Amino acid sequence: METVRNIFKIGYGPSSSHTMAPRRAAELFRFANATAVKFNVTLYGSLAATGRGHLTDKAVLDVFGADNVNIIWEPKVFLPQHPNGIKFEALNAEGQVLSDWTTFSIGGGDLSDTGERRKGADIYPMSTMSDILKWCQQNGRTFWEFVALYEEADIWDYLEEVWNVMKTALTHGLEEEGVLPGELHLPRKAAAFYTRAKSFQGILQRRSLVFAYALAVAEENAAGNKIVTAPTCGSCGVLPSVLYNCSVNYEFSDKKILRALATAGLIGNIIKENASISGAEVGCQGEIGSATSMASAAAVQLFGGTVAQVEYAASIGMEHFLGLTCDPVCGLVQVPCIERNAFGAARAMDANMYAMLADGHHLISFDVVIEAMKRTGHDIPRLYKETAEGGLAALMEND
Numbered sequence: 001m002e003t004v005r006n007i008f009k010i011g012y013g014p015s016s017s018h019t020m021a022p023r024r025a026a027e028l029f030r031f032a033n034a035t036a037v038k039f040n041v042t043l044y045g046s047l048a049a050t051g052r053g054h055l056t057d058k059a060v061l062d063v064f065g066a067d068n069v070n071i072i073w074e075p076k077v078f079l080p081q082h083p084n085g086i087k088f089e090a091l092n093a094e095g096q097v098l099s100d101w102t103t104f105s106i107g108g109g110d111l112s113d114t115g116e117r118r119k120g121a122d123i124y125p126m127s128t129m130s131d132i133l134k135w136c137q138q139n140g141r142t143f144w145e146f147v148a149l150y151e152e153a154d155i156w157d158y159l160e161e162v163w164n165v166m167k168t169a170l171t172h173g174l175e176e177e178g179v180l181p182g183e184l185h186l187p188r189k190a191a192a193f194y195t196r197a198k199s200f201q202g203i204l205q206r207r208s209l210v211f212a213y214a215l216a217v218a219e220e221n222a223a224g225n226k227i228v229t230a231p232t233c234g235s236c237g238v239l240p241s242v243l244y245n246c247s248v249n250y251e252f253s254d255k256k257i258l259r260a261l262a263t264a265g266l267i268g269n270i271i272k273e274n275a276s277i278s279g280a281e282v283g284c285q286g287e288i289g290s291a292t293s294m295a296s297a298a299a300v301q302l303f304g305g306t307v308a309q310v311e312y313a314a315s316i317g318m319e320h321f322l323g324l325t326c327d328p329v330c331g332l333v334q335v336p337c338i339e340r341n342a343f344g345a346a347r348a349m350d351a352n353m354y355a356m357l358a359d360g361h362h363l364i365s366f367d368v369v370i371e372a373m374k375r376t377g378h379d380i381p382r383l384y385k386e387t388a389e390g391g392l393a394a395l396m397e398n399d
């Protein structure tokens with residue numbers, strides 16, 4: 001498995017696959033073709049189907065300049081390698097193609113020219129939960145210690161930066177009001193939720209605040225502001241909400257939060273390695289399901305659970321989202337995405353309580369749940385995988 005840094009990418013929303021990765025690809029191609037005067041950019045498959053809603057065109061225009069690029073939309077053309085294809089062509093003044101490059105946005109902000117996830121930069125000797133759990137139990141270690149053993153020493157500096165960006169997005173999102181960009185004219189809700197939640201007491205207040213925190217970050221993402229993928233942009237509100245709740249309302253130190261982040265990153269990494277975190281590949285179970293799994297594990301670690309209980313919570317976080325489709329209305333990362341972040345965060349807090357009440361023993365292991373997610377994702381029809389052609393997206397548009 002790769003470094004957990006690749007799970008936590010700092011950048012601008014609203015989509016890791018549709019905004020972050022295409023922007024990076026455009027920057028690379030532009031840099032490699034500095035003498036070209038014009039560019040063609042062809043977006044294929046789900047990248048084209050929901051690209052306008054996900055601001056893919058804005059990311060491309062920002063890099064090349066509106067006068068220098070022609071964007072071609074091919075939502076019905078799915079390249080065989082991956083549903084999120086993008087082709088760049090660099091042109092000279094006569095319109096001749098100087099060079100071209102086809103690449104794929106394979107989820108979580110990553111690019112691949114083959115559509116396959118590269119295996120090159122593996123730094124961990126194990127990639128399944130069963131092997132890692134066994135190692136932890138045999139050596140009396142925790143998951144965050146396993147991460148610390150194989151990452152570079154500066155991983156803690158990076159996770160601190162991640163935590164700071166998460167907190168800034170969350171606190172900024174709690175303050176902002178008004179309408180989010182896009183044709184839904186969706187009002188932000190986080191500030192109102194926060195104010196109302198504060199008027200409650202005790203556990204009711206803490207549970208309500210989890211909703212407000214998740215909405216705040218997800219709304220920042222929808223607005224195209226700075227967030228951290230956890231593991232994607234669309235699901236970026238779940239983990240910060242749970243960690244912020246633990247930090248502010250249960251007074252866990254930043255040191256403990258960074259360790260919880262490391263464990264959450266490990267869970268995301270295992271899912272990414274053995275299945276997928278891409279909505280275009282496996283539906284929303286790969287995004288909100290993965291985020292909930294990561295946040296559930298982080299919460300149990302913070303509350304003093306054993307590694308078996310952490311594994312159980314990670315399983316719960318994903319298992320009850322199995323089959324969750326991706327059906328963003330108008331192709332915007334807003335409905336149902338923003339609300340799903342709130343429910344993912346609440347479910348992670350529930351998974352924490354459930355796993356802490358149990359002794360860690362359970363029938364279906366995390367690895368089996370992840371394999372089921374992968375197979376389910378591949379069996380889900382394409383229209384429920386980031387095309388905005390099925391489910392809520394189809395019904396809302398005909399309403």
Ligand code: SF4
Binds near residue numbers: 285326334336337
């Ligand atoms: S429905 Fe889920 S997978 Fe699809 S765009 Fe929204 S958050 Fe991402």
